[in-house]
Amino acid sequence: MNIQPISGGFSDAPRQSATAFRSVLEVMSRPGKTAVLSGAKPPAPLSIAAGTAILTLADSNTPVHLAGVFDCDALRQWITFHTGAPLVPADEADLAIGHWHDLEPLDRFRIGSPEYPDRSSTLIVELHDWPQENARLTGPGIKTKTLAFVPGNRPTDFPLGLDLIMTMGERISALPRSTEVEFL
Amino acid sequence: MTAMDAYNFAYLDEDTKRMIRRALLKAVAIPGYQVPFASREMPMPYGWGTGGVQVTAACLTPDDRLKVIDQGADDTTNAVSIRRFFQRTAGVEVTEETEDATIIQTRHRIPEAPLQERQIMVFQVPIPEPLRFLEPRETETRRMHALADYGLMQVKLYEDIARHGRIATAYAYPVRVEGRYVMDPSPIPKFDNPKLDDSPALMLFGAGREQRIYALPPYTRVESLDFDDHPFVASKADHACDICGATESYLDEVITDDQGGRIFVCSDTAFCRSRQEDRQ
Ligand SMILES: [Zn+2]
Numbered sequence: 001m002n003i004q005p006i007s008g009g010f011s012d013a014p015r016q017s018a019t020a021f022r023s024v025l026e027v028m029s030r031p032g033k034t035a036v037l038s039g040a041k042p043p044a045p046l047s048i049a050a051g052t053a054i055l056t057l058a059d060s061n062t063p064v065h066l067a068g069v070f071d072c073d074a075l076r077q078w079i080t081f082h083t084g085a086p087l088v089p090a091d092e093a094d095l096a097i098g099h100w101h102d103l104e105p106l107d108r109f110r111i112g113s114p115e116y117p118d119r120s121s122t123l124i125v126e127l128h129d130w131p132q133e134n135a136r137l138t139g140p141g142i143k144t145k146t147l148a149f150v151p152g153n154r155p156t157d158f159p160l161g162l163d164l165i166m167t168m169g170e171r172i173s174a175l176p177r178s179t180e181v182e183f184l
Numbered sequence: 185m186t187a188m189d190a191y192n193f194a195y196l197d198e199d200t201k202r203m204i205r206r207a208l209l210k211a212v213a214i215p216g217y218q219v220p221f222a223s224r225e226m227p228m229p230y231g232w233g234t235g236g237v238q239v240t241a242a243c244l245t246p247d248d249r250l251k252v253i254d255q256g257a258d259d260t261t262n263a264v265s266i267r268r269f270f271q272r273t274a275g276v277e278v279t280e281e282t283e284d285a286t287i288i289q290t291r292h293r294i295p296e297a298p299l300q301e302r303q304i305m306v307f308q309v310p311i312p313e314p315l316r317f318l319e320p321r322e323t324e325t326r327r328m329h330a331l332a333d334y335g336l337m338q339v340k341l342y343e344d345i346a347r348h349g350r351i352a353t354a355y356a357y358p359v360r361v362e363g364r365y366v367m368d369p370s371p372i373p374k375f376d377n378p379k380l381d382d383s384p385a386l387m388l389f390g391a392g393r394e395q396r397i398y399a400l401p402p403y404t405r406v407e408s409l410d411f412d413d414h415p416f417v418a419s420k421a422d423h424a425c426d427i428c429g430a431t432e433s434y435l436d437e438v439i440t441d442d443q444g445g446r447i448f449v450c451s452d453t454a455f456c457r458s459r460q461e462d463r464q
């Protein structure tokens with residue numbers, strides 16, 4: 001039986017999570033922008049960026065859903081050990097992790113209520129590679145317009161909706177529900 | 185052990201910072217919406233901006249350079265103690281120069297110097313709910329925001345006009361964010377309201393006692409509520425600063441003696457000082 005502590009967490013959680021949060025805040029505030037996000041060393045198939053985002057945001061009050069290949073023993077143990085987050089079905093998740101096609105259909109996730117639009121899921125979408133820009137973004141956080149990759153249509157009925165965090169390697173970008181997306 | 189190690193980084197424990205950080209991300213994703221959060225006891229009284237302090241604590245990194253202002257001044261007791269608090273608990277650099285700061289925590293003003301993309305403004309908020317003085321019940325104000333039903337606010341402003349010939353609100357003048365949520369910009373003078381619109385900087389608002397966090401992402405459309413026949417005017421005292429001569433800055437009226445003598449000076453002390461230095 002393996003009773004070793006599970007490696008790959010932060011070595012200096014207060015400072016590393018502070019720096020990591022600022023990267024997440026920066027990309028959520030400026031849709032289309034990418035930033036470096038690192039610090040965690042999660043087991044495969046989770047990227048460093050996604051692992052760092054989870055250590056920064058998840059704890060026992062943050063139900064997490066693992067979709068597709070991410071729903072594996074190594075990741076279940078790693079997330080449980082480092083965050084204490086309960087692992088839950090899609091419709092109970094505050095945070096969900098997966099490839100886009102495994103997260104679909106997205107209407108399984110909570111988009112908040114008119115009184116509490118914040119009671120919604122944030123999806124961490126792992127990308128295989130950083131694809132070509134395929135959409136024009138406008139809205140809060142964007143000076144005029146910007147081009148970016150958007151993995152697909154997401155349910156939005158502002159102020160209700162899902163907020164997306166895209167990750168690959170040590171790269172992160174975000175797409176809050178407030179962003180208008182026009183596919184090219 | 186150094187003084188800093190006696191505390192967790194930026195004072196708050198990691199669970200609390202994570203909770204505030206999650207609220208901040210929702211606030212950014214839903215501009216102008218007030219996200220509830222579980223405010224913590226801070227080693228300072230509520231009137232001292234515990235909401236702003238908690239937001240700053242959740243955002244600070246060791247690389248930040250913090251500026252704290254109170255009514256535009258860096259040297260009030262309140263500003264000095266908050267600045268020292270974060271020097272002690274987070275070991276961050278501090279500055280009085282707006283241009284050098286990466287995070288600016290403020291009570292009652294937005295600096296005169298143009299803000300930049302790499303900066304975050306953190307506002308201390310006493311009463312986050314702009315509809316509260318019209319409707320005391322939380323369930324009702326929440327319903328009004330849900331339905332974007334802001335008729336009551338329009339009626340209040342119009343009553344102002346009927347009574348005073350103009351909208352009398354001079355501070356905490358309500359704004360509409362991206363055509364959706366009506367938001368309280370904190371008790372800044374309405375002179376500062378235009379600086380909220382299309383700002384390159386991220387703006388975060390924290391209310392400690394009322395346990396709310398809200399945000400304006402950069403480049404967000406922020407309109408002060410008004411009427412076609414009574415457009416919003418960002419007014420200030422019709423004077424130049426008696427110290428630096430600035431005509432474009434927000435002024436405080438200062439009584440100089442008991443004979444009724446008074447002068448007008450920039451409320452933004454760092455701005456006024458840099459103009460004086462430029463002239464020498
Ligand atoms: Zn002056």
